[in-house]
Amino acid sequence: MVLRSLYISICLIFISACTSASNEIKSGPPETPEVLGENLFIMNCAACHGDDGKLGASGAKDLTKSRLKDHEIMKILKEGKNSMPSMKANLETKKNMDLVIAHIKKLRH
Numbered sequence: 091m092v093l094r095s096l097y098i099s100i101c102l103i104f105i106s107a108c109t110s111a112s113n114e115i116k117s118g119p120p121e122t123p124e125v126l127g128e129n130l131f132i133m134n135c136a137a138c139h140g141d142d143g144k145l146g147a148s149g150a151k152d153l154t155k156s157r158l159k160d161h162e163i164m165k166i167l168k169e170g171k172n173s174m175p176s177m178k179a180n181l182e183t184k185k186n187m188d189l190v191i192a193h194i195k196k197l198r199h
């Protein structure tokens with residue numbers, strides 16, 4: 091009888107350990123601003139600019155060589171330029187635009 095309740099409590103510990111572990115997986119690692127900026131870039135920009143900013147598809151500029159200031163980049167994101175469409179609908183908020191701008195400036199060299 092003692093053994094049996096011991097067995098049951100061990101099982102319960104296992105079950106609770108497993109459920110809390112799967113909760114962690116569901117919520118995922120905390121998203122840092124850097125990760126958010128990179129994800130936004132990959133989702134909305136990489137098709138033309140490439141993951142590393144160098145692709146240049148459909149006439150896109152090489153972002154590693156770009157030296158535009160933040161407000162100039164912001165204007166392009168909002169209004170688009172030539173074959174680059176406005177990214178306003180994709181990025182939605184100024185905060186997201188700031189995150190993407192911070193990310194593309196890190197691609198520069």
Ligand code: HEC
Pocket residue numbers: 131134135136137138139147148149150151153155156157158163166167171172173174175177181190191194
């Ligand atoms: C449909 C393709 C396309 C997508 C998607 C796209 N771009 Fe562009 N991008 C271009 C093209 C083409 C140009 C060149 C515009 C020009 O000057 O003629 C450009 C230019 C730029 C420039 C100016 C670089 C310079 O120095 O002149 C920046 C900055 C830029 N894109 C950032 C982004 C960011 C950030 C995203 C995503 C939020 C993005 N682009 C999405 C095609 C694209």
